[in-house]
Amino acid sequence: MAANSDFLLTFQEFDSSESHLGGNGDATTISIEDTGAGSHKPQKQRRSAPVTSFEEDNDPLANDDKTELLSGQKRSSPFWTFEYYQTFFDVETHQVRERILGSLLPWPGRNFVHLYIRNNPDLYGPFWICATLVFVIAICGNISDFLVDLGKPQNKYVPEFRKVTIAATAIYSYAWLVPLALWGLLVWRNSKVMNIVSYSFLEIVCVYGYSLAVYIPAVVLWLLPYEAVRWFSIVVALCLSGSILVLTFWPAVRDDQPRVAIAIMTAIMALHILLAFGCKAYFFSTLEDEHTAVDAVVGHGTKSSPTMKMHRTNTMS
């Protein structure tokens, strides 16, 4: 007994963390080393990372200090190895589902990045949400053209395949180039004004990618030929995704001069609105266009027959 308490009271030299926690795979080991030290260190930390992230997700608002400790150690492999890019896909099915649901339901006070991304930004969500959105827009655009053609006299439906390439260019450049510009802008402002909140480039890409998820059901709703439904769905989608962006980026710019802050937020919202209405206008013909198109076809038909008759009389004489 006395020996035990003596052991507890005397100062013990602790050896390095690997040997101390050698067999315990669940433990989080923190080592302060050069990042280019070698690849065996990141292996051990990555093995322990999935376990800790699962525990974190059980209790969303606690364990913030653990995430702070883990934040600096994710990308320890050099960028030309495959493992470096694997760290961007370190998500599980329930995490992706939670992030998508979190982007659909914004709540003031709950920051999307802090709550859901939490130093584990992934590239899976933004990439595949953009891919889905590209194909959904192209397919629904083709379907709406087809439904319009259904009423016309000629029954020829021509699938416009180049719409896929145009949609892909527009959406991918919005989801990846705008975050790049925004990140550069925030870094520049950060150097001038000390902001409390700052985001890494991947976190901004994540926010933009997941905020586009709400457009997928909205685009499907655009199939219905009623203008009221289309306007309602686009306004609701704009509000939801725009509020995610505003709630995320307002804490990052509010410490700045008010004019600069307002300018940045206005630019974010303007680009977002431009994307939504641009897609709607280009890929989906509105009901007014459909009516004028039908009239043009009918008018052309009646105009052509008198000229043909005159031509025939000319040749006969």
Next chain:
Amino acid sequence: MAEVEETSKLMFAGLSDVSISGDIPVEGEINVPVGTPIQDKEYSTLDEPVKDTILRDLKAVGKKFVHVMYPKKSSALLRDWDLWGPLLLCVTLALMLQGGSVNSKEDGGPQFAEVFVIIWFGSVIITLNSKLLGGTISFFQSLCVLGYCIMPLTVAMVVCRLVLLGGSWRFSFIVRLIVVTASFSWSTFASTAFLADYQPPNRKALVVYPVFLFYFVIGWMILTV
């Protein structure tokens, strides 16, 4: 020590008067034993007639087609991967999708190159995705599985062509819709049966969804052209 030398001298005493000149040829075989002779015959395929080589490859491709038709978890498809089947299916699909638009003036359908690029590029991206998520399948094995599982969609394409030749337009559309939907779900199910074992358990849905999207897009192209 002296005794050992003595005995060795005695042993080699008889050899002291044997002289080996350079003119005497020494016969014998210098063979490294490789195993049974039957194995040698299997692995050296240079001597067999060309027909055997082609038939063997065709049989392997045919066996894999049968595996896709009745998907059961077997490692044979994955172990002996080849890309002949996917190439054949991709070229057939691209040729038939391209020649589909009868009205050549308003050729809005996909060109041959577009279909080719979509299929191969899509397969590469899905393979990269599953490897980045921690899958243990190799790159070409995954390409092989994804390519072979396009077969139900190719069959659906042929059926759609035949259905388009006759019958009223609405009825043929419903038939084509049913056929394409059935074949695309068959493709997705078949490729999932092969690929699902090689993914980490919590990420299976993340890997299956891009496969679903890929076959959905190909099915869409078949339905509308």
